[in-house]
Amino acid sequence: MFKNSYxxxxxxxxMLGxxxxxxSTNWLSAWMGLEINLLSFIPLMNDNKNLMSTESSMKYFLVQAMASSILLFIVIIYMMNSNFYSNFMNKNIYLNLLIISTLMLKMGMAPFHFWFPNIIEGLNWINSLILLTWQKIAPLMxxxxxxxxxxxxxxxIISMIMSAIGGLNQTSLRKIMAYSSINHLSWMxxxxxxNESIWLNYFLFYSFLSLTLIYYFFINKLYYMNQLYSNYNYSMEMKLILFLNFLSLGGLPPFLGFYxxxxxxxxxxxxxIFLISMMVMLTLLTLFFYIRMCYSSFLLNYYEIKWNNYINLNNKHYLYLFMSYISIFGLLLMNIFYFMF
Incomplete structure (x- = not known):
């Protein structure tokens, strides 16, 4: 009980950070909120059942502390307003570039993503969901x-290239979700x-689709791709729903992730037009390793226990099925309601 309370x-x-x-209305209070958020997440990362969580929490602290130090250094320079730095600060392009690079380092966007896949590999699915969704709200804002x-x-462009190439040879589901997150960050x-509001709508859709997939991985304790191929617990229909959710996360029409x-x-x-053309072409590479996973699961020959196709589902799986149907048929339902009303 004490463990759950803390x-x-x-x-x-x-959440408060x-x-x-x-x-916040100034950079100093924004930096304070980021620090509160950082120091609150590190104790949540520690898991006695997972030996890699301690290493991941230490790496996360070092990377985030470095980014916070750079951000605080920029804020102090701005507050000093001395003649030595006045010429530098008047060039807003350099200031914006430094601050954006620091915030990208904090949320794990390429080309500052070197820490993100390695750290998420040592976390459980609950902490991975927090790192993929909630921890990106403050830097994005x-x-x-x-x-x-x-x-x-x-x-x-660099972020989309790195996410597409980095996810091709991955067998870990957590790393695949990490590179998928990098790809979606570039779209946001x-x-x-x-537009200042569309990215927030995009983030809400991405969070829901990530929650749907991670919830399935969590209740079935899946961490690697080979577990998807040899998962005897559920029927082929459940696997079909799972990989349709993957395609929805990749943005394939007519699923909700395309909206x-x-x-x-x-x-x-x-x-x-040039930028969006590049983004669409590079997103096709991300869709490629999702489709490769579906292909390997459905078309390759593997053993399956016949009587496990009739296992009774519990409430956890009914909730997953409900979220999956929204993910798969949400775009069609939105179009139907639009033309009706």
Whole structure:
């Protein structure tokens, strides 16, 4: 009971730090919120049943502390307003580039993603979900407050290239989710250049799709791709639903995951046609390793126990099926309701 109570306390502090950051009016209070968020998440990362969690928490602390130090250094320079730094600070492009790079390092976006897949590999699925979703809210919100212009375009392209290449040879489901997160972050940052609210809608859709997949992995204790191929616990229909959720996360129409990408494509096709063309082509590489997983699971020959196809599902799996149906048929239902009302 004591263990659960202190975890709830740290979870509350985690949310409080994020709320302080997104509601702050200056960089110093935003930095304080990021630090509260960091120091609250590290105790949640420790898991006595997972020996790699201690290593991951230490790496996470070192990377985040380095990013926080750089951000605090920039804030102190800005507050000093001395003649020595005045010429540097007047060039807003350098200041914006430093701050954006620091925030990208905090949320694990390429080309500052070197720590992200390795750290998420040592976490359980609950902490992985927090790292993939909630921990990105504060840096994304701070980036959305800034004047991005064309500074972030090279980083978006690099992020999509690294996420597509990095996910090709992965067998760990946690690393695949990490590289998928890097890919979706580039779409969110691209939407920030033209609209301040679409990235938030995109983030909500991405969080729901990630929650659906991670919930299935959590209740079945799946961590690697070979466990998907040899999972005898459920029928072929359950596997079909699982891989359709993967395709939805990749943004393949007509699934729900295509809707946020549809919004960004429609917005950017007016004045960013080259960038959106590059993003669509690079996203096809991300879809490739999702489709490869589906192909390997359904078309390769493997042994399956016949009588396990009739296992009774419990409430946890009914909740997963409900979220899966929204993920798979959500876009069709949205179109139906749109034409009806």
């Amino acid at each position: 975890k709830m306390l740290f979870l509350f502090s985690l 994020t709320l302080i950051t997104i509601s 701070l980036i959305s407050f800034m004047n991005l212009n064309k500074i972030i375009i090279p980083m978006i 940052c691209a939407s920030m250049m033209l 946020p990408k549809w919004m960004v494509i429609e917005l950017m096709s007016m004045n960013q």
